[in-house]
Amino acid sequence: MIQSNPAERQVLVASGTMIGSVDEPEPVLSDDPIERRCAVRETRIRIHQARFRGRVVPAYPEQCAIWRLKEVRLLEAAHIVGDIEEAGEPIVSNGLALCSIHHRAYDQDLVGVSPDYDVCVSPRLLEDEDGPMLDLLKTFDRQPIYVPRRAEWKPDRERLASRFDRFLTRNAV
Numbered sequence: 001m002i003q004s005n006p007a008e009r010q011v012l013v014a015s016g017t018m019i020g021s022v023d024e025p026e027p028v029l030s031d032d033p034i035e036r037r038c039a040v041r042e043t044r045i046r047i048h049q050a051r052f053r054g055r056v057v058p059a060y061p062e063q064c065a066i067w068r069l070k071e072v073r074l075l076e077a078a079h080i081v082g083d084i085e086e087a088g089e090p091i092v093s094n095g096l097a098l099c100s101i102h103h104r105a106y107d108q109d110l111v112g113v114s115p116d117y118d119v120c121v122s123p124r125l126l127e128d129e130d131g132p133m134l135d136l137l138k139t140f141d142r143q144p145i146y147v148p149r150r151a152e153w154k155p156d157r158e159r160l161a162s163r164f165d166r167f168l169t170r171n172a173v
């Protein structure tokens with residue numbers, strides 16, 4: 001059974017900034033105590049992201065929820081509700097295993113996932129014409145995502161709903 005670690009979350013909340021795994025900073029080596037503390041904090045965030053990924057990616061099993069890419073080195077764990085929010089626990093049901101490109105698109109609200117487990121591609125992307133990569137992203141619009149079989153690992157519909165509201169607001173659809 002996976003449980004969140006309250007102490008770990010407290011540190012993350014207190015740090016004030018939370019970043020997606022796509023924006024992982026390089027470790028900073030510095031003699032300045034403030035910079036060093038920052039580096040420690042960033043390392044904690046990296047460890048936290050790595051742990052979250054270690055829970056979510058194998059649950060899927062090891063494929064992108066959107067296009068079933070199975071290259072494990074390209075798979076990441078996307079938070080449905082972000083760490084700094086109340087419901088942002090680092091549990092499998094608050095995550096989606098996504099490949100790098102879908103993770104970035106999800107974080108930017110260019111791709112959404114509805115509470116009914118359907119992909120929703122942002123109208124901005126659908127209207128764009130920018131070659132085969134974008135065409136590939138568009139083909140998953142209104143397609144169901146892949147979800148883990150175990151009930152406790154499936155993406156939580158309430159969390160998806162609150163996140164999907166943000167997607168709809170930001171895309172004004």
Ligand SMILES: [Zn+2]
Nearest residue numbers: 064067099102
């Ligand atoms: Zn993907």
